[in-house]
Amino acid sequence: MDTRTVTGDSRPGPAGRAALLVLADGRFPAGGHAHSGGAEPAVKAGRIRNARDLEAFSRGRLHTTGLTSAALAAAAAAGIDPLRLDEAADARTPSPALRAAARRLGRQMMRAARATWPSAELAALAAARPRGAHQPVVLGLAARSAGLGPEDAAHCVAYETVSGPATAAVRLLSLDPFEATAVLARLTPDMDRVAEQAAAAAHQGIGALPAASAPLLDITAEQHAAWPVRLFAS
Template structure:
């Protein structure tokens, strides 16, 4: 297992397309639900323990070798918003391109062939981690971190927050990130039916609203 591979996969500069997405932060800023660093911390914490937990478990399950096509269907069932399902598949397609160039493997090739328009991003992330020789726990950590790092980075641009303050939000969430990743990895060991289905209805509603905006800074 290579910790260096985990650093590469979790690096925000890895060309997986995440920089173009705010994780719901843009809509939350427009609705005045994120106005300052305290609001950002609350938003990230809520996202981590809902959609973040679900994504981390899907990623861990894919890294553990569960059927990625069944996991992709499970991800669909856990994503009520059509806008978020489309976003997850776009991100999955972009990540797949980067993954196959970086850690090529037959399992990635098979999923790409079966889902040419993109599988859900957490499923691709988990399979990428597997191809890179990482453990399910690593995949869960990576997915959980992405859940909060995206909104934190976006909020710096959207609100001109001090980037040091935004990074401090992520650092203070580290113990909870560990807890969510551990819980997700444990669930993955029990099979697909045991995977969490935590949701955040307000994120779903805001995603649908955001998708209809004629002008926006972020794709989601």
């Protein structure tokens, strides 16, 4: 039984807390390890050269596309129609390359989520979007299936928004992993704020969801998709 139903507390109980750790774990087989979150083209362009640059890049990504994605996930976890949310995600993702990447990641997330927390809602979305729904929407529905709430889903997205580029920078720059982890630690207050904003917007419905964007990420995603050789899928 979900302890939040009994107590009225919006925080996850012990089981929910453990489920959140599983969902946010980088070893959860949802395909994120193959994506750099825009870090690969940023490294090639010289915009990420060290830990300081990585922190600035990740903070910018978190407060733009990260906030948008976190709100979509929070809305799905809150029970808003995932098909409408998938359309809203399309409208908030102007880059065709990023839309394609989000749906590929959504397919992989769906496979992992249905194997881990099977539910009728996940099955219905998989049937309606056989080529994949946007990853944040699937993640939010996975969180809901795991007994987690909107802010939990938003925290998960906020974390993956910055952990993806950090992991990629270690590989791309041979950045010291300790430095990369320190960057993530310094960003935790920002992650908390973004998750709170996202969850608050989700509770107001689709019309209130943020549409923050990062045009340079869109441009470089299109360029990156055309590279004949690259280390990451996006």
